[in-house]
Amino acid sequence: MTIAESFDVVVVGSGAAGAMAALRSADHGLKVLIVEQAQKFGGTSATSGGVMWIPNHGLDGNGDDTRDSALQYLDATIGVPVNRHRLEAYVDEAPRMLAYLRSTGVSFLSAAWPDYFPDCPGARADRSVLVPTFDGRRLGDRRYALMREQYNRFKLFGRYAMDLTETFALMMQSKGWRTVAGRMIGRYWLDRQTRRISHRDRRFTQGAALMGATYEQVFARGVELRLETKLERLLVNDQGEVTGLEVSNFGRRYSLEARHGVVLAAGGFEWNQELRDRFYPVPGLTRHSSTPEDGNRGEALIAAEKLGASTEHTEQGWWIPTMTLPMKGASNFHEIHQAAFDVGRPWSVVVNRRGVRFVDEACGYDQFGQAMVRDHLETGANMPCWLIFDAKFRRKFSAGGLMPTVHTPERKVPADWWDHYIFKSDTIEDLARKISLPVGAVARTVANMNAYAASGVDPEFGRGMNAYDRMFGDPASTPNPNLGPIDTAPFYAVPINNGDLGTKGGLRCDAQARVLDGAGNAIPGLYAAGNNAASPFGDTYPGAGATIGPAMTFGYVAANAIAERAFNQRTAPHTACAEAAI
Structure with missing residues (x-):
């Protein structure tokens, strides 16, 4: 050629x-x-x-x-x-x-x-x-629209760009969060010149x-x-x-x-199942990745291997817990939602399919994923695991793609989500039965978490007992910002997969x-x-x-x-x- x-x-x-x-x-x-x-x-x-x-x-x-x-x-x-x-x-x-x-x-x-x-x-x-917020229009109108757009999870209502300060204000529903949201929405719609070009927010965050x-x-x-x-x-x-x-x-x-x-x-x-099966001890599925769909398939790695190139650390991923929901308005398609910080919030617990904990849920998301791999290799009862939470959690925090009730009240949850993607019951015991977990084990785990919430000390895994955990906890929950009693009905559960940010x-x-x-x-x-x-x-x-x-x-x-x-x-x-x- x-x-x-x-x-x-x-x-x-x-x-x-x-x-x-x-x-x-x-x-x-x-x-x-x-x-x-x-x-x-x-x-x-x-x-x-x-x-x-x-x-x-x-x-x-x-x-x-x-x-x-x-x-x-x-x-x-x-x-x-x-x-x-x-x-x-x-x-x-x-x-x-x-x-x-x-x-x-x-x-x-x-x-x-x-x-x-x-x-x-x-x-x-x-x-x-x-990098602080960048005006995307500085790239030129054509290039501004051609940069890969962020996922809905990085935008308010899937439309309005959020910087990290705005993200944390909305995520924690901290004082003045409604004002923050109002400013973001107003700023977007007042930018009439950009709206003539694209739906995309000119604020690149x-x-x-x-x-x-x-x-x-x-x-x-x-x-x-x-x-x-x-x-x-x-x-x-x-x-x-x-x-x-x-x-x-x-x-x-x-x-x-x-x-x-x-x-x-x-x-x-991460989007090449054959390579995942070849390299990973627990391969997981491509569709659980939180990177752009079907984007990274390892073609360059394969091309280099054909020349004799070697690899290393291929058993490792940049893990992050994810959950899956149907895409709104297109229920035959699915979206992957990160749950990196959701799994460590107060008024919740994560269990494997034996109904027991296996990690400090508030730890770094990669550590969480590594713990899922270890637990599955030991028990065969992980991937997915389950995030269980109560009505207090539901009111304030997201659970992957399930937004808090202030954003998505029960009446707005699509009917096909219930008991297929999100499970709900009036008692912990009935919830455990719905998701086919051992009732006694789940009840004991929740009772233990309630006791830890009262004392502020998690003797099993030390949840909320280091600076990283506490950064993503809720200061309103005392004496430990990452622990809160799971005691207010209704109770919920969502399956959590071992997703990734790449290999x-x-x-x-x-x-x-x-x-x-x-x-x-x-x-x-x-x-x-x-x-x-x-x-x-x-x-x-x-x-x-x-x-x-x-x-x-x-x-x-x-x-x-x-x-x-x-x-x-x-x-x-x-x-x-x-x-x-x-």
């Missing part, structure tokens, strides 16, 4: 890792193309919370964080062997990446978000950073803010982006160097030369983001970042933003490595000629 076009760098995937690799490569003076198989750009990152976990970032009082304290914390939380050089490269390069991105004009805020293992040595509550602000810089540097362009295979020369790729667009195939490097940043494999394992890479073969040698010209690459953290999720932080950092690292390779390739022929002349 003849080469159709030539670039210095071709990036596969338009999420955070790909955007950063393209931006940094362009600033090195390289000609860059991003190819994206979807109809919209921004990847899973644009639909996310948009937080980055960056140790020692130096923003807003973080100046006393250090490299050593970050490594101390990571060493205390990682439970499997990892590439030490790659881990240290992350700790060293992440602050440099952030400083570089700030130098391009992207703004950041430090979030007071506790690390997910707050009792471990070296833990802090200021390593997570995010959370992951959309991060990607919008980054892509403003990417486009300003003349980087080309091609949508509906899918990687078919990687191209190599006789020396085993990756020299380009073959892509397809609506069935038309053509090849692209990448003179100095290909960066695989196309996400993980944690992927292509094995070195500290320069180069893809490694089975012998540990770098495959020349091939780089990977984001969920296409294995996490530097192995089996752990150290804090909010631990997916996007490494994605952008190793996109940055890959671009620097490619720029160095490009310089060497440009100068090597002159050296060779000089030697030949001698």
